[in-house]
Amino acid sequence: MTRRVKETFAGERDSAPGPSAMVGTLGTPPAPAALAAKVRTLAPSMTRSMQRVAEAVAGDPAGCAALTVTGLAELTGTSEATVVRTARLLGYPGYRDLRLALAGLAAQQQSGRAPAITTDIAADDPIADVVAKLAYDEQQTLADTAAGLDTVQLGAAVTALVAARRTDVYGVGASGLVAQDLTQKLLRIGLMAHAHSDPHLAVTNAVQLRAGDVAIAITHSGSTGDVIEPLRVAFERGATTVAITGRPDGPVTQYADHVLTTSTARESELRPAAMSSRTGQLLVVDCLFVGVAQRTYETAAPALSASYEALAHRHRS
Structure with a gap:
C-alpha cells in the first residue's frame, strides 16, 4: 500500500461520498445477511437522503426488492442518483445487485433465519426481558460483525x-x-x-x-x-x-x-x-x-x- 494519507475528510461530514470515493469500497458484494449489518454500521455517517434509502431497504427488504430504481427513489423522496450512490456505499456495484441482496434477505427473514430487530430496553422492563433483549442484541452484533468482517x-x-x-x-x-x-x-x-x-x-x-x-x-x-x-x-x-x-x-x-x-x-x-x-x-x-x-x-x-x-x-x- 502506498504510504500516504487518504484524500478524504476535509469538511465532508455533511456531504455525500462522491462516486470516486465509493469505488474503493467495492469488492465482493456483501451477502444478504451482511446487508443489514452494513446498513446499521454506515447509516449514521450517510446524508439524510441516503439514510432514507438505507432505512427503507432495511425496514422492508421484500417490498424494496420489487421496486425499480425509480420506484425506490419515489418511495423515499430522493433521486435515482441517491439510490445508486447508497447501493454503492453499501458495497454493491449497482442497484440491480442491491435488489438481489434484498430478495435474499427477505427470504431469510421469512424462513426465520434473520429475525427482526428487538425493541429498545425500557426503564420498566422486567429483568427477564432485559436479559433476553441484551442477549439478542449481543448475538446480532456478533453476527453482523462476522458477516461484515473483511x-x-x-x-x-x-x-x-x-x-x-x-x-x-x-x-x-x-x-x-x-x-x-x-x-x-x-x-x-x-x-x-x-x-x-x-x-x-x-x-x-x-x-x-x-x-x-x-x-x-x-x-x-x-x-x-x-x-x-x-x-x-x-x-x-x-x-x-x-x-x-x-x-x-x-x-x-x-x-x-x-x-x-x-x-x-x-x-x-x-x-x-x-x-x-x-x-x-x-x-x-x-x-x-x-x-x-x-x-x-x-x-x-x-x-x-x-x-x-x-x-x-x-x-x-
Whole structure:
C-alpha cells in the first residue's frame, strides 16, 4: 500500500461520498445477511437522503426488492442518483445487485433465519426481558460483525502481527479495555505488546515505532482524536497500522493500512455506544489473536501452557 494519507475528510461530514470515493469500497458484494449489518454500521455517517434509502431497504427488504430504481427513489423522496450512490456505499456495484441482496434477505427473514430487530430496553422492563433483549442484541452484533468482517484485511493484519517486533494498541474508555484484552492475549503467547489509554504516552511510544512494528487503533466512532493521533505518528514512522472501527469512512482510516469494521446493536438510553460497540470489538480482537496463535502454534502453545501453569502455581501457593 502506498504510504500516504487518504484524500478524504476535509469538511465532508455533511456531504455525500462522491462516486470516486465509493469505488474503493467495492469488492465482493456483501451477502444478504451482511446487508443489514452494513446498513446499521454506515447509516449514521450517510446524508439524510441516503439514510432514507438505507432505512427503507432495511425496514422492508421484500417490498424494496420489487421496486425499480425509480420506484425506490419515489418511495423515499430522493433521486435515482441517491439510490445508486447508497447501493454503492453499501458495497454493491449497482442497484440491480442491491435488489438481489434484498430478495435474499427477505427470504431469510421469512424462513426465520434473520429475525427482526428487538425493541429498545425500557426503564420498566422486567429483568427477564432485559436479559433476553441484551442477549439478542449481543448475538446480532456478533453476527453482523462476522458477516461484515473483511477476512482479507484480517489475514493481512494477522500476518503483520506475527512478524512484528512490537505491537502498540491504542484505545480510550471502553475501547481501552478491549485494547488491554488484546495485549494481554498477545503477551501470553510470548509477543511484545503494549496497550495505551493515556494519549501522551501513546504518542511518545508511537514515535519509537518503525517499519516492522504494528500499531492498532480501536475506536467505534472512528473520530477519537486521542486514538487517531498516535496512529498517525505510527503511520508516518513506517509501522503497519490497523484500525478497528464501526465507521469505515471515519477519520481514523486515513492512517490505517488495514481496516477491520465492527457492527453494533442499536444504541438506546440504557444501552449506550460503549456497551454496544464492545461486543463487536472483542470478536475482532479474538479473531486476531486466534489467527496469530495458529500461525505461531509451535511457540504459542508452550507459552500458553507455561502461563496457565504459572497462574495455577500462584493460586496453589
